[in-house]
Amino acid sequence: MSVVAMLLNAMPCDGDTLDGILQLVCRPSPRQANEFIQPAPPGKTPSRALSLQTPLAVRARDSSALGSSNNDVQTLAAAVTAADQSFVFTNKDGFTVGTVDSLNGVSTNGGNITLRSLDTADDKDLILAQGVDTGVVAGDVTLQSVGGQVRTSAADGIVSAQGLSVRALSGVDLDKNNTVATLAAATTAGDIAFNNTAGFAIGTVGDLSGLAARACVAP
Numbered sequence: 001m002s003v004v005a006m007l008l009n010a011m012p013c014d015g016d017t018l019d020g021i022l023q024l025v026c027r028p029s030p031r032q033a034n035e036f037i038q039p040a041p042p043g044k045t046p047s048r049a050l051s052l053q054t055p056l057a058v059r060a061r062d063s064s065a066l067g068s069s070n071n072d073v074q075t076l077a078a079a080v081t082a083a084d085q086s087f088v089f090t091n092k093d094g095f096t097v098g099t100v101d102s103l104n105g106v107s108t109n110g111g112n113i114t115l116r117s118l119d120t121a122d123d124k125d126l127i128l129a130q131g132v133d134t135g136v137v138a139g140d141v142t143l144q145s146v147g148g149q150v151r152t153s154a155a156d157g158i159v160s161a162q163g164l165s166v167r168a169l170s171g172v173d174l175d176k177n178n179t180v181a182t183l184a185a186a187t188t189a190g191d192i193a194f195n196n197t198a199g200f201a202i203g204t205v206g207d208l209s210g211l212a213a214r215a216c217v218a219p
Contacts, residue, residue, distance in 0.1 A: 006020075020137075057100040058087075063111065066090065068119055073126070076115075077130065079105040084138070086111040092125030094148055095119065097132060097157070105130030105156070110138040120147035122170045123187070128157030138162055140205050145169065149190065152176050163205035171213075184208040 027048045035128050043144050058064060058078035065088040072092050077100035080087045087108055097106055105128075106113055113134060117126040125148035132141050140163035143150045150166050151173040152158070164180040171190020179197050186204040202211055 002180075036206065055098070055100040057103045058089075058104070060087075061085070063087070075100055077101070078106045079103060080108045080111060082109060084110045086113065086139075088114045090116045090118060093119045094121075094145070095127060096127040096129050096153070098129040105132060107131070107133045107135055108139060109135045112140050112142070112218070114142040116142075116144040116146075117148065118146050122147050123172075124148040126150045128152040128159070128174070129154045130156050131158050131160060133160040134162065135160075140165065141180075143167070143208055149173060163203075163207035165208045167208065184210060186212040188214050 020172055023198040044155055055075040056073040056074060056077070058066070058076075060078075060080050061082045062080070064078070064080055067088050067090045069090055071090055073095055074090060074097045075093075075098040077098060078087055078089065084128060085108060085183055087106060088107075090186050097115065101109075106115065111134065113132055115126060115132065126145040128151070132143070134141060139161055141159050141161040141167045144166070145168040147169050149171045150168040152175065153172075154166070155176055158176045158178045159174065160179045162180070163182040164178070164184070166174070166185040168187050169189050171187050172185050172192045172194065175193045175195045177197050178195060181198055182203045183194060184200045184203065185194065186208060190213070192211060205210065
């Protein structure tokens with residue numbers, strides 16, 4: 001085993017690379033939200049980032065946050081199992097929520113989920129190939145693509161949550177069988193397309209309210 005990550009709160013988080021996949025498995029912790037740190041070579045300062053152009057699988061019991069703006073992974077899958085525990089992930093590039101090491105999508109057991117892509121390029125999207133699911137009728141999902149779209153690429157790329165907040169510069173395309181109670185979405189250079197399996201409210205989710213879509217038109 002090659003240990004590639006640990007928890008800042010001193011609780012162990014074992015990392016393995018298998019067939020090019022980085023896996024983080026976090027043991028139960030009674031402490032605050034977990035944050036991961038990548039060890040540096042001798043004499044260097046460790047970075048709170050996962051700068052690995054590989055798929056990433058995260059399995060944890062308690063709230064987990066990988067919020068560094070320097071994270072750089074291609075495909076993400078994560079599961080947080082304890083009730084009402086959250087998951088946060090930020091990536092500097094566009095990325096896909098997919099399947100990694102038999103783990104599908106990103107899920108919690110009633111906790112909030114926040115996923116962000118910080119790349120400012122308009123072709124760097126946050127893509128849902130698998131679901132983002134808070135597990136019960138509780139918990140909000142927040143999705144953000146600073147430069148590109150938030151979009152689904154497959155029938156399984158759906159959101160199941162109490163509330164859904166989406167921000168994307170280049171548009172929102174979540175046209176599969178989502179299940180949310182309340183939607184808020186904003187885009188400044190594109191359209192918003194959204195499909196839900198039942199009636200839903202356009203309201204306030206987190207700090208975002210209503211729907212706002214503005215297209216850029218050349219003069």
